[in-house]
Amino acid sequence: MGAGPRGLVAAERIIEQQRVTKRFDHLKIVMIDPYGVGGRVWPVDQPHELIMNTTPDYITLFTAAPNKVHGPLVSGANLYEWAKSGAYDFIREHDYQNQDKLLTEVEMLQYNGYASRSLYGAYQQWFYEYLQTRLDQTMELRVLKETVKMVIPQNNGYVVKTGSLLLPANAVIMALGHNENELTDEQQRLNDFAEKQRLHYVTPTQPQEYDFSNLQPKQSVILRGLGLSFFDAVTMLTRGRGGNYHRDSADNLVYEASGREPLIIAGSRRGYPLHGKGLSDRPSSTHAVPHFLTTDWIKSHLDQDMSGQEFIDRVHYEVEYAYYERLIKKNYPQINASKLLNEFIKSNNPDEVIQQSEIDVKDYFNWQELVDPQSKPQFDSVEEYLEHDIDTAKQGLTNGPYAGAMAMYHDLYDQIRLVVDGQKLTDDDYLKFLLGQLNHEHSFLSVGPPMIRIEELRALLDAGIVKLLGSGMKVDTNEETGKFQTWSQQNPGQKYESSYLVEARLPQVNAQTTKNPLIKQLLSNRIAYQHQLQLSGDRRQKTGAVYVDVQTERISQEHINRHLYFWGVPTEGRHWLMTASPHPGINDVVLRTADLIVTEIFRDNGTSTG
Template sequence: MKIAIIGAGPRGIAVADRLVARSEKEKVNVEIKMYDPYPIGGKVWNPMNKLNHSLITNTVVSQVSFFIDDSIENPGPIRQGPSFYEWIQQIAPEYLKGSSVGKTYLDKLDLKENDFAPRGLIGLYQQWFFENIRKQTGKNSSLAYEQTEIKAITPVNQQYKIDFSGTSEKFDFVFMALGYGENKYNDEERTFAEFAKRNKLSYFGPANPSETNLDDIPATQAVIIRGLGLTFFDYMIMLTENRGGKFVQDGEQLKYIASGREPIIFAGSRSGLPLHARGRNQKGPSEEYKPRFFTKNNLKNLKNHTGNLDYNSFFKLFDKEIQYKHYENLIKDPDYSNIIHKRTNRFLRELRRNPASNYEKIAEEYHMPKNQIWNWDRILNSAYKADLHQSFKNWYIKYLDFDIEDASKGNKDAPYAGAYDILRDIRNLIRDIFENQFFLPDDSEKFLTKFNAVNNFLSVGPPLIRIKQLRALVDCHIVNILGPEMKVENDPRNKSFFAKSQRLEMINAKSLIEARLPSVDNDLATQPLRLILNKYGWYHKTRYQKNQQQIILNAAQINPKTYQLIDRMGQVVPGIYSAGIPHEGVSWFTTIIPRPGVRTIIYKEAAIISKEIIDEIKKRTET
């Protein structure tokens, strides 16, 4: 049987690995072909992209591995192999010498286990892993790769004809891991782009930063960046360090030495705050926080008689877990060791007995420092609290200093960063709740809006070094952060873009960057394959309805238990499987890199999809 894998990123590679392993063990014949317009590893990790020498991963090297493990249910045959860090130490020095692009990363191998690697280096690890899979093929399996874009999929009898590079080929099964697609502009973006074209301005819409050419942005001129998420930090580095500037240590802080080629950056967002720094890593490759309150049993007990879970009850339990971890870390922190002296056990007992809504009052009664008393409004909306009559730059530097000091204490020990990091460790539990549809549609909508905002702000932040670099750039006025409620408009009178915020700032600039990736929106898709998938009704908006409640998601529908594609009529598309970013909202939190020993979703998907396909092949051949 012939299997096509569309997408050569981590998901495609993981599925290829499991198909080969299962087919060899179960003596099922498979011919696997993988397709992607980019090299193995896909667009994000492309080692041939020069910017991926300097743009870094968001996970420490010791917590990345492509070898599946027994934390996954029914994983298929398990192969032992090096984690990314072990590969860097043991294999990469020789392996990289074997290719011209590999040689350019030889000077990037001086990495410790808790460092963050250049993205291109993890792309090379994926290429090595793909070659390792091919070595496992035998009498029952073959694996090939072609760097080409798939233009169309057409059902033909019980197979699928795939069009690529002026030719086509038929397959029995297809797995798609399409990642972020290319979109046409939405109404607002189109207005900006047309205005820029008329007035010879520079507008950069939502895109992968490593594929964005910023050379047209002149030195010393203003540029507006809208967005303070992870994408912002890529653009920040591209416009500063990648233009010849240098970060140097100056006592306990970083200092930026400008090259003179930098523009002046004015950046902002709705909240006016960057994502929080990730705490300095203190965890082993597979080490996870074990929740005390937010447990499977406690969540099960919250279900009502219909088997559904109320969002407010869910959040209250999460709130208790994260706040308890915060205060537990706080009273162990050497800087605060004398807060409550011998009353530690009494304090923790009070917290265990009470709901999180009482924690602020309890903390005050025990004389906790004001800036260490957990307050959701202050955590999420600090920039709104800044004095309008004082320098926002000074307030911002103090805010960043606090974040840096806290995150430096580690992702196990820091009062705040240590609490934020537990979100990474309980994601599988949260994902199970969401994907098993324990929430009714109204509660699902609250989860996807309210909880996602909290999760992203607290736990998806950049490495600590990026926040230190941001502080240095703010200090020397190369980066200027605008206040909350940033809005950008066209300014026809001055033939420029115009930004303002709640702080009554007014900035004009000839360049505007949208610091975000393209949205998952089938209505805006421009790639030929996505247009075909839309045409057949295979990719479509997902609708959930129970009783009078309905939620519409701009995510393609799959069965989250099997990853089979479901068409617009609610029918399974036989032989086609899909996973990842196009289904965000049906699946949850899909943008991750495989981590060993923690039931990571990419391993889970690969195990399920490979078993589904191999089992179906066995059924067909038996009949």
């Protein structure tokens, strides 16, 4: 269930295995998703101004080489290749409400640009139609627009219950996304206040579903959060309301207001938006070879004897290596880069190697200043910070010291997953160094928006459309005025009020508080369990994830539920970084996992499945 990228890839793996093996006399594949193909995140008719966070040449749904899988490899167009080949005709054949914008987009799209989420949704619909052409007489594939309420084990299979149907199944793959949670005490208080005063309060949800239809021009709106959902909200309230941008003589972006924009007041605890992504100037399949967090070093640690501190240090040294490699080339041509970097790798104290080199102190890589921009004295304002972020991003991944260093996180994804899925850390170190420190650094430094969004934010600050509060954002209610109130600890004397408050972030992954009826049923019936860590002092800590066996993706703990698989976002915490779409040109974890699940299903000795 789930008809987004993971569900589609799983369907493709089933079809291709059946084509080769003819294992089943009749194979019925039913994809269940209330939103249809593309799922909730990728509808074609969402606001076209919303863009992806990954370049189009780095998105695919085909399991092709160099993926190491059991099933057949089948080549096909990645998102960019499709946009430049079959997309135009496909879009013209379908009655999309934003058809004209999509047609213009595919003609203008660059390999290292950023496609609209609408276009990725169309790609997924094209892929589904392509899958129909791969069916032989033993197979059928269909999509049901239903919400799954229950999965009930029965005999040698399962019964899947939706709002109106009971469906028998021999195997169930649950590929779910983000789900809303029960409100926290603070959210409930704010929600009650909003209902009492007839205000608008938006709890964490999918940003493309924000309803701003009653928000009037010049009216204020408070956005709490400066992450990706914040940028989506700002885009819908500016570009989505007819605003535009142009370049001035100095190549700076300037905002042209439509007059329909509200006043956007935004902030967060940190007070700074996520770092923008560096300009992609290398092939999507290009990945740096690790020097510290190597596969051999990871595999040498058995029985969870890896030090969490050493793990995070090695991640840091990989990032620093990428930084100094580019910095020397850019600013220190007199330094023998090969010799210095080789010493950096071999030293027991790589920082000391840098300190003894000709590199100026001001150019040393400083983790504290990166993670906490307020600690860097050169930034007198958030505007200066954004300008610096834009400049470093424009230097590109290949030559830019900071842009290249931040991209190193992406190059280490598989290495980090080896640590997580191999359970190499003690639960205490897993909580402190991976769920704590690494996630904190990675989310701020590496998964931010495309550079253009940072440029747009800088222009909107100049235009007076957006106001950033500063660090330590606070939100409360004002009973006297009947409105929401916000300010920052950095500037407590300046307070703003609004009748609109948006929690600009996705729902947290939390099986304990989720509203998803299927997850609740699986937990209450003890078919699934919450993942928890066993900490020192006989303490237990729930991660929010649904427990799965990391080798099979089964939701097994005290007993095995054969051919009942749980995969994707709700396992975040048990797995690591479960939101990414599949990537071409690498041994991609999404494609490998789909193939692993399907291969196990095909090992069943039965002669039919549904």
